[in-house]
Amino acid sequence: MENSKVKLKSAVLSLLPISGELGFDNAKHLLNRCMFGARLSEIEFMQNKTIDQAMDYLLQEPLQELSPPIGVKNSDEEIPIGTTWVNTKYNWIYRGERMYSYNNWWLGRLINQDISLKEKMTLFWHNHFVIEDDIVRNTNYNYRYNLLLFNKALGNFKTLAEEMTINVGMLKYLDGDENKEGAANENYARELFELFTIGKGPLLEEGNYTNYTEHDIREAAKVLTGWRTDKETDMPYFTSARHDKTQKIFSSIYEQFSIDNLEEEEYKILINMIFLQKETSLHLVRKLYRWFVYYRIDNKIEESIIEPLADFFIANNFELKPLLKKLLSSEHFFDVNIHGCIIKNPLEFTIGMARQLEMNIPNESDVMGQYGFFNVIRYLTKNMDLDLGNPPDVAGWPAWYLSPAFNEIWINTATIPNRANYVKQLISWGIRPLSGYDKIYIDSFKVAYLAITPSDINNLVQTLATLLFPVALSENKINELKEILIPGLPDFEWTVEWNNYINNPEDENQKSAIEKQLKDLLTKMCSMAEYQLT
């Protein structure tokens, strides 16, 4: 694509932290990148914090454990509505009901999220240590996979890699549970090198991928033999009899590192060996950079940002919090040329819009309605090519790895109409959580009241524009937006009409007329190309 040849202004190559209070624009940038859409109240909360204080909020662990997913379907005869199934024995007969519960539990967390990096990082890890629901087909396993991601999302990368290696969901997904002595299954071993840790390099000769070789994959597969999953306990377990006890010797890339039989501890040694390679840290840092900053990494970025961060990561023993803090506090990250350069992934778009426009979701006490609502959002997001829980394959979603287009992949002639329809869905057509329920709509008056003086058209339009768009709009564009509220009319007419509504709250017609103007404005704003960017 011509894109990669276009010369663009670049961000300052400094990892020094910014100083002073964040201010509105930086707070908005930070929260939009770290969450799924930043609400006005959240930005306002953060704007007078320093970056240190902000990162403390974003990196803090929640005080309470996650509540588990609950049954919401009458057709699941084992699980009464409102109770969880995660500690019961998995019954495949109710797979549909359990998947519905699991998927929507997860999506609901994103809508309800507090100021925190947890959920964004959980998604990052899901895209990194991929499993696909449709292949695992055991919701008890899915749940334990999800819990591992969430609990360790801001923890230690090496520990996470270790625990993921024997996680029941992953063992099932990449055939780890079939890998046994004499019949080694290389599936996980391959992806461990290629995707999950060090990453593939250029093919130097047959079987040699610069960072590892086919031989290394075979040896690693041997290391990983012996693990199985227990469907009664949903736990992994190790059987010595199934374990390959021979000595495993790795390639010259690993200086012929050898592992003698250590039974169930061997996999940790393997992981340690891979993590000794700097490339493992570089690989992860590049992924985090593309996730949080920008998809283009040229030699200068590699040298001045990626390399120092990888060194820092290693020095911090693969702890994620210091790494994330360093990256997300940097002058590079906050550089004005990094504002607005990421195309929203479908969840940032759908969840973000619902949060930013303060959509009322069904009450917590109405679990069926809640999950029904989440299900509609999840389904609409799936139409934009992001099926939460089901990446297209083990490499994750191509928007995060496929060069040169990267996140431009989210935007095509099929997904754009779906994004446009989603806007109409929330604002005009409404969302019906379940049959028999009333439709839920964005309350345009609630949105209008985000402005301090909604009767002042300039205050109203500017407030919404600065909330919704990453970069300030031109005066022309602002005037176009005002024109939607008051076509062909002077500014004060908005005040007149608004006050007419305020002073005559029983006048249904006036309310409806104002509401229509507000809906048109919000529809236009969320349909603009600018709203696709974050």
Next chain:
Amino acid sequence: MHRRKFIKNAASLVTPPILLNGYAINVLGSNSGFSLEQTNGRILVLIQLDGGNDGLNTLVPLNMYDNLKKVRPEIVLPENKILPLTDLQGLHPSMTEIKSLFEEEKMMFIQNIGYPTPNLSHFRSKEIVLSASDSKTIVNSGWFGRYIDTIHPNYPENYPSYENPHPLAISVGSSSSPTCQGLLNNSSVVLKNLTSNYESQSEEGEFPDTPYGNELDFVTRVMKSTEKYLEVVSETANTAQLLSEHWTDNSLADKLKIVAQLIAGGLTTPLYVVNLGGFDTHANQVIAGETETGKHAILMKYVSESIFAFQNELKIHNKEDDVLSLVYSEFGRRIASNSSSGTDHGEAYPMILSGSLVNPLVFGDNPEIPEEVEKKTNVPMKIDFRSVYASILNQWFNLSTAEITNILLDDFEILPILKSHVSVDKIFNNSNELKIMPVFPNPVSQNATIQYYTNGGQTTLILYSIAGQKIKTLLNAKLPAGSHSLQFSRNGLVNGQYYLVLQTQSEKVSQSISIQ
């Protein structure tokens, strides 16, 4: 007026016809025809004056002049500057070109247009005018949108298509006009300008050379390419050139230039909506002492020059007889002037029609202007604006009164808006063709009205599923020849596409119907 000819079964070139009992059915409804036949190649241009146009200073009731001087002294036009139109009416001094067009028998004025229980809120009144609803009822569709729903019930599925290659409506500007809002979709294509080359559409500095600018550029390009009509619109525009010497530069003229170029290029889109804003002249409507000048005067000049050039352009390209333009506003303005040399929101005002086939007169009596009025007094309505819509649907687009009632939600008086030799009554009642009219509403959620014409004798109307299974016999009776209607209830039918098949001894026709 010329009709385009379309091959009846052209649909089969694009989508294979579905066979129902061996009878090929055009999914779009075999006797709903193609867009062109429905609208006879005719085009309506809606010129919306935003803000509320001061009718009394536009079309001046000359016999009320003395009282006008008394009640609106700050803004009344100088008597000797008013352009005489007829014995009883004059025009704003700016409107010299419109006066010429009137002399060429191409302008019609309809006085005292309004609606019962007027609403003086811009938003609400505009909503009423664009949706053609009662002032106390909220209707969420536009009147023309509902018309388009009856002839293109499946839009936007399978549009554009071989039979319907052109947009169904065009809003010139940056957002789609609510006039074109149907029950589900807004069928208008939004056009800001005609430059087909994407590159040149970007404003100076619209895509900065930053990563943001780069991504914004990309997203915008994809958005534009999903606009399916872009190609046909730009191809059409490129086949014509504007040739009239009378064009000037103003925001209304710029929009009418786009419309003219598309019509000249052969685009068959039956509706264009253009807007001119600034009419909300609460203050400084005129310049004190020279009331023929000022804000309103400038705006009326724009209107006058633009319409003149537009008509001229159409004439040059032999399209004059195909186009009718309607100039309207959400309401008129107060009879009395206020203390800021302006007027406040009002009620009735005159609508203006222009075109080579319009009935060239001032229709309706002059409003009565007493010598004293209260600040709040308005010109009362005598003709409902929906009558004008009804007249356009009836005489310009040849719809029957039943079809019009469906679209406008009530009956309205039909006015003689075209020159008498042109008016063509809907021939529906005199047809001896077996016919099912497009079902309204479609898609059906609960009930709908099915109107059909039978040539008499034993007549059956049967509902089939999309797979050709007979679902229900709606009618099986011996009927006299003529038009009939029946009420259809979905009664437990699942959502989906169905077909109605109307059959007599000799003939059989079908119509698609969708249940949602």
